[in-house]
Amino acid sequence: MTQEEVQNGCAAAKQVTFSAVKPQLFVEAPKANDAVLFYKAAFGAEEVSRTVHPKRKAEQESPLVLVAELKLGSSVILVSDLVDDSSAPVKTVGTGFVMCLETEDVKAAVEKAVTAGAVSEGELAEGEGEGLAAKLKDPYGFVWTVCSPIKKSADAVEA
Amino acid sequence: MTQEEVQNGCAAAKQVTFSAVKPQLFVEAPKANDAVLFYKAAFGAEEVSRTVHPKRKAEQESPLVLVAELKLGSSVILVSDLVDDSSAPVKTVGTGFVMCLETEDVKAAVEKAVTAGAVSEGELAEGEGEGLAAKLKDPYGFVWTVCSPIKKSADAVEA
Numbered sequence: 001m002t003q004e005e006v007q008n009g010c011a012a013a014k015q016v017t018f019s020a021v022k023p024q025l026f027v028e029a030p031k032a033n034d035a036v037l038f039y040k041a042a043f044g045a046e047e048v049s050r051t052v053h054p055k056r057k058a059e060q061e062s063p064l065v066l067v068a069e070l071k072l073g074s075s076v077i078l079v080s081d082l083v084d085d086s087s088a089p090v091k092t093v094g095t096g097f098v099m100c101l102e103t104e105d106v107k108a109a110v111e112k113a114v115t116a117g118a119v120s121e122g123e124l125a126e127g128e129g130e131g132l133a134a135k136l137k138d139p140y141g142f143v144w145t146v147c148s149p150i151k152k153s154a155d156a157v158e159a
Numbered sequence: 160m161t162q163e164e165v166q167n168g169c170a171a172a173k174q175v176t177f178s179a180v181k182p183q184l185f186v187e188a189p190k191a192n193d194a195v196l197f198y199k200a201a202f203g204a205e206e207v208s209r210t211v212h213p214k215r216k217a218e219q220e221s222p223l224v225l226v227a228e229l230k231l232g233s234s235v236i237l238v239s240d241l242v243d244d245s246s247a248p249v250k251t252v253g254t255g256f257v258m259c260l261e262t263e264d265v266k267a268a269v270e271k272a273v274t275a276g277a278v279s280e281g282e283l284a285e286g287e288g289e290g291l292a293a294k295l296k297d298p299y300g301f302v303w304t305v306c307s308p309i310k311k312s313a314d315a316v317e318a
Contacts, residue, residue, distance in 0.1 A: 008288065016202075016203060016262060016264060016267050016268045017203070017262065017263075018203070018231055018232040018260050018261060018262045019232045019233065019261045019262065019263075019308060020204050020231075020232045020233050020234045020260075020261050020304050021182070021231045021232060021236055021258055021259065021260055021261075022232040022234070022258075022259040022261065023180070023182040023256060023259070024256060024258070024304070025256050026255040026256060026257075043177065044176070044177070052259070072177055072179075073176065073177035073178045073179045073180060074178065074233070074255075075179045075234060077180055077181040078259060079282050082255060083202070096185040096241060097183060098182075098185075099182055100180065100181040100182070100183050100237060101177050101179075101180055102177060102178045102181065103175060103177045103178065104176075104178075104299070105175060110177045112175050134315070142256070145183070149178060149295065
């Protein structure tokens with residue numbers, strides 16, 4: 001056992017720290033580039049980096065996107081082309097997931113996204129404990145909720 | 160038109176800023192509490208806030224989770240019980256998505272998560288342009304990749 005393990009009393013208790021969680025969205029190849037352009041137009045995302053697929057075919061007009069990092073507020077999302085040989089994610093994931101976009105101006109954000117091609121699903125709703133919220137579906141099948149920052153309630157934290 | 164709109168030349172160009180993107184994972188009710196405990200044990204997540212479902216039934220032992228905020232590194236994820244009357248997300252989302260967890264110690268992170276109940280899928284792989292990476296499936300059906308921070312390549316940014 002290392003000194004660290006001895007101090008912890010157990011190897012399994014080793015301290016692991018994560019710098020960040022980045023949701024990675026896979027879109028049908030070769031639409032990742034289009035998706036990046038869409039997220040820029042709809043949500044004002046900034047492209048931080050892009051790594052292209054090394055196995056590019058000579059006849060391809062543009063290389064496939066292995067991973068593009070997009071900055072959205074203080075968060076980063078990843079967009080990738082789903083290719084046959086990629087370590088493909090499952091098509092159905094858990095019970096469901098949405099990407100929550102927090103903003104002080106929900107209405108303006110929805111208008112901008114819809115102008116860029118997102119489809120608004122349902123009316124703006126005053127979510128319980130969540131402030132104003134709206135649901136959008138993007139052209140790549142992902143669901144986004146645009147909402148006011150979550151209000152912390154004093155009695156909300158437990159377990 | 161407001162002064163701001165005149166300055167922009169167009170109402171649609173109104174500046175919209177997002178504070179953050181938070182992936183929201185829906186789990187089959189009433190398992191959200193279990194999922195929160197799992198993410199604490201597996202990834203060291205810290206619960207920041209919890210809002211419980213207001214329509215709790217008297218006979219329920221514990222209230223359903225409307226939304227629990229978990230801090231993971233510099234990021235926040237949301238975990239919610241999927242209930243009949245929730246603004247339910249779609250079951251199948253886009254082509255697929257995974258949650259990328261960045262850490263300097265991929266091996267230790269995977270060991271800790273597996274000890275907590277995650278299932279490792281495949282071997283540790285040296286991802287192209289992504290450093291060391293491993294794939295995990297959690298007990299709630301979500302797929303996580305644990306990987307070294309993405310290396311920026313000088314020629315990677317385009318479009």
